[in-house]
Amino acid sequence: MKSLKWIAIILLLVSSFTGCKKYDEYPPEPSIGYLDFVLLRDAQGIDQRGVLRFSFEDGDGNIGLYSFDTLPPFDYNLFVKYFERQNGVFKEIFLVTPIYIDDTTIVYDTATFNGRIPILTPAGKNKAINGEIEDTLFVNNPLSTYDTIMFEVYIQDRDLNKSNTIQTPPIVVKKR
Secondary structure (H helix, E strand, O other), X not given: OHHHHHHHHHHHHHHHHHOOOOOOOOOOOOEEEEEEEEEEEOOOOOEEEEEEEEXXXXXXXXXXXXXOOOOOOOOOOEEEXXXXXXXXXXXXXXXXXXXXXXXXXXXXXXXXXXXXXXXXXXXXXXXXXXXXXXXXXXOOOOOOOOOEEEEEEEEEOOOOOEOOOEEOOOEEOOOO
């Protein structure tokens, strides 16, 4: 009977040490880190797209937009700027897309690389999250002869807290 008492005490002590799960703790503002960028070539060997991969963490887990979030400031939560190296200096480029109204009217719209991250909030008491995000981006600007590009990226949570900004290293795009 005495040995059963000691076994019970040992089990109680072991469970008290292992029963308290330590949760990751992060600040409530999201944070991101660059991981890599992989170019994707088409059948002709031309770089058309690339996959940006970055890590994230957020202490209150409120990253992501609902499907009904469509109006600013909740239209995007992944913000991407596109740069081209022109004469040795990276310059932000705003891409335009023609919209044909009819045979004689063309309106130009600014294209965006911004995107929408879906809701990532975990169930349960602990909302701290971390992980990786991949975003496929067009890399071949047909209106430009410059072949070296770069992207800057940040995310924003539902409290409109902005993360830090990351940059890709220079990316040389095979255009022909």
